[in-house]
Amino acid sequence: MQGEVPPRAGRGIREWCEQGAGLHEAARSLRADHVGAVAAVRAAYEPLQAELVGRELESIPVARLKDATDGRLRLGAMEEAGFGSVRAVYETSRYALRQVPGVGEQTADRALAAARQIARAVAGTVTVRVDVDHPEPRTTALVVALHRLVEAGPELSRALDAAERLDTRLGELLPAARPAGGRLRLALAGRERRERALAAAAELGDLLADAAATDVRLLLAQASTDLLRPAVPDLEAWVDFELRPAEYYGRLTEVSEQRPDAAASEGFVPSEVAERVHAQRLDDTYRRVSLRGYQEFGARFALVQQRVVLGDEMGLGKTVQAIAALAHLAAEGHTHFLVVCPASVLINWAREIRARSTLRAFTVHGPERHDAHAEWHERGGVAVTTFDVLHTLPAPDGTPPGMLVVDEAHYVKNPDTRRSRSVAAWTERCERVLFLTGTPMENRVEEFRALLRHLRPDLVPVVSDTDAAAGPHAFRRSVAPAYLRRNQEDVLTELPALVHTDEWVELRPADRAAYQEAVAEGNFMAMRRAAYTDPETSAKLQRLRELVAEAAVNGLKVVVFSYFRDVLDSVRAALGEGTLGPISGSVPAVRRQQLADDFTAVPGHAVLLSQIEAGGVGLNLQAASVVILCEPQVKPTVEHQAVARVHRMGQIRAVRVHRLLAADSVDDRLLRILARKERLFDAFARRSDLADATPDAVDISDVGLARRIVEEEQQRLAEHAKAGTA
CATH class of the missing domain: 3.40.50.300 (P-loop containing nucleotide triphosphate hydrolases)
Structure with missing residues (x-):
């Protein structure tokens, strides 16, 4: 006996299915548009990479093919025929090799396989660089193709994540929910199928309501529009590349799938720490800029480990990593953050926060510092103040800032100074504290101990001169719970010079x-x-x-x-x-x-x-x-x-x-x-x-x-x- 058909079945669910189908199509279209844009970049990138690989293979003697075959390859006949480099073999067809006197089918196949193996290894070491002072047609094509991805902005990643989720979930929900779109069809369905259809329809309704509340349709539509824009003129693309080269190289890294050494870009932290960091999601809702892979790792590290020193070499973007962590915490519901820095970078911090995120920045400095502090306290956002002003600010009443960021943290290495005591008072109240310094701590172990006393006093006895003497990598592993440093040669392989x-x-x-x-x-x-x-x-x-x-x-x-x-x-x-x-x-x-x-x-x-x-x-x-x-x-x-x-x-x-x-x-x-x-x-x-x-x-x-x-x-x-x- 068929069960009673719920009153919500029929027309309402049919409308849900129609809306869901439209959203599903928008998600699938965006993914297809992105595939097309990526394909255009790869089509421009691969010839440039192939040329670099070819140059490297040209410098490798053909005799090195033996190394890839455990010495089992006989190359005398090929060398006599003029094959002097691995490149000569790599760019020759199987048929042409077989025509060489003394080269049999097995030798030709092994030689080609060895050459391709070496070429794959070389491809992982070469870096395509764009010479802005000497543009030529092939690099121009690459810059123009990348412009479309760069212009789409950080919202593209958010839209693609949403599109992937919707494509997968709607692909499952729509077929399951459709029987509930007709009262007669639902009435004739078996009990088990009817229950599945109604459950899928209910989940579909929730998904559509959430999509409407978060403007997902608009997000997908805007991303598709950005990816389908006509290519800009060559000159406009070059000018834009000059203005923001790091964003172009960031997109190129994603598309080319060339990555710096993982251990180096993650600061040689132990695997158990790296796994926790990778598991941390990074919300970009309030962020206005895309991050490099190593920068994402740094922001996640700060969130996971909570009280740390980020000691990246100058020029690697410590500020943007800190802002990314603040933006993530804001998305989680935290409202107040505090940045302490030297007066010389106060304006820089305020400008960077406004440029790189949607967070409000308040400069708590100068004669109006108390008014600025009061406004920050009332409205929330990021208060940016100096070491000299910090001691004049009232201690947080109630909930402390969601994160305290201390820039140029080596300024607080001397515990007897007023600035150190002020920072210490605030670090005691804050659960999350991020110290930034470009000074390599492995060269200044006592300074590092001083910073750890603010952040992780439990680790101070662990840090010894012996670890530093063993080299920077050993030192970083020993202090991994609270210290992350990357050098430019570790992570800038694909960055502009x-x-x-x-x-x-x-x-x-x-x-x-x-x-x-x-x-x-x-x-x-x-x-x-x-x-x-x-x-x-x-x-x-x-x-x-x-x-x-x-x-x-x-x-x-x-x-x-x-x-x-x-x-x-x-x-x-x-x-x-x-x-x-x-x-x-x-x-x-x-x-x-x-x-x-x-x-x-x-x-x-x-x-x-x-x-x-x-x-x-x-x-x-x-x-x-x-x-x-x-x-x-x-x-x-x-x-x-x-x-x-x-x-x-x-x-x-x-x-x-x-x-x-x-x-x-x-x-x-x-x-x-x-x-x-x-x-x-x-x-x-x-x-x-x-x-x-x-x-x-x-x-x-x-x-x-x-x-x-x-x-x-x-x-x-x-x-x-x-x-x-x-």
Whole structure:
């Protein structure tokens, strides 16, 4: 006897099935669109990879084929026939090899199999790099194909995850639920089938309600639209690549499936720690940027281990890993977070949080710090404060921040200082604490013990000088529960050789007063170097010292460029003895070259100072891997040529370019005006032969730009003064 048909069966469930079928089709379409976009990238990538593999195989003697066959291969006949390299065999057909006198069927097959085995091994070692200064049709095709994936943004990954889940689940639910879409068909179905259909229909209804609440349809539709956009013009793709090369290389890594050594990219942590980290899901709902594989691991490590030191080498994105962890915790329901950092990077942190996530950032510093703290306390978000201000903030009442992040954590190595005591008080209250430092702790075991006393006092007795003496890998394994460090050579195999970072700072009172005076006088050049008026308190000089110090502990050479000789004099005084230069217009060419040679000859860390128009042309400074620009340049080509002295053919390390910028100043104004120029024209002109010969031809007028900036700054400061906020 058939059971009674529930009243919800029939039309309502039929509508659910129709909606589910539409959602299923949207999910399947997105997955197909993504497959097509990935195929386009692979089609452009594979010829470039094949060429690199071919070059490597060309350098391998054909005799090495014996190594892949345990010496059982006879190659005399092939060598006599002119097969001198593995490449010659690899690119020859089976039929052609068999035509060689003395080469039988078995020998030909074994030789080809050995050549292919070696080629697969070589393919895992070569890295396709995109030379932005020498574009050619094949690399242009790759950049254009990648542009579609990059432009889709981090939402693409979220949409693909949703599409995969929906494709799988709806593929099961729809056939099972359809019998419940007709009252008669359901009534005639057996009891067991009817119950299955109704259960599937109920789950389908829940799935559709959840999809509607989270706008999944819109997410899928937008992702498909992004993947189906027409290819952009070549030049536009190249310009975009220059603006965000790391995102292009990140997508290329995903598509090409080339990964750095897993153990190295995971900091050589023990397998049991790595397994826990891999099992941690990373929610990107509140994140605006895609992460590299090693960066995802770092963010997950911080979440899983809860109280850790992230000690990645400078330039690997410690800040974005911290922001990713904060964004994940926000998605889990945590509302308040606290970042403590030196004053020199305060503005940078606030800007990065706003750019890389949807979290609110509050700068708790300066005269209005108490108001900012109160607003953070009421509204939630990320409070960014300094070591010197932290002790003035009221202790958290009730629930502490979801995570405390301490940047440049080596600042708190001395437990007797006020900053260390303040940090210690907050770390005791917070369940999750993330210390960031680019200083290699295995070289400073006592410093590391000091940091562990804040985070994991139980591990302090475990850390010994013996572990450090055994080498960095052994040290990292011994302290794996609380320390993760990756070096650039471990994870940057596919990254571009040039990474730009804008270092934003706030003008200190003395520099601010000098700046306002220069604006009032209409003195453009004085405005540009006002940030160095008081070397004792200059925020730019403070940040410069920190960058140089971090480069020193990592054994990296640094070139510091400025347009102004007096700025370089201040830098020299700030850095002390041992600084080379400055190279300036008054230094003869022979002496300039001698300074560059002396810089190259210094073993390990060294610093060279140079006026940008004197050292930016003609000299080879590729011994350096860190460039610091003391101020933005009026002519973009001047900056470009100076960086090119370091980032050039033969450079074996990634080059990090740090541009020091003062917020609410001529620096900010200059960048905004230059950004509004026709950047496509600039990029085209800069690559043309004419522009290389006469770079001034594509730069805007110094006089016109200076006049415009002075006028705009005078107006802005006048408005602030009128409002009582100057």
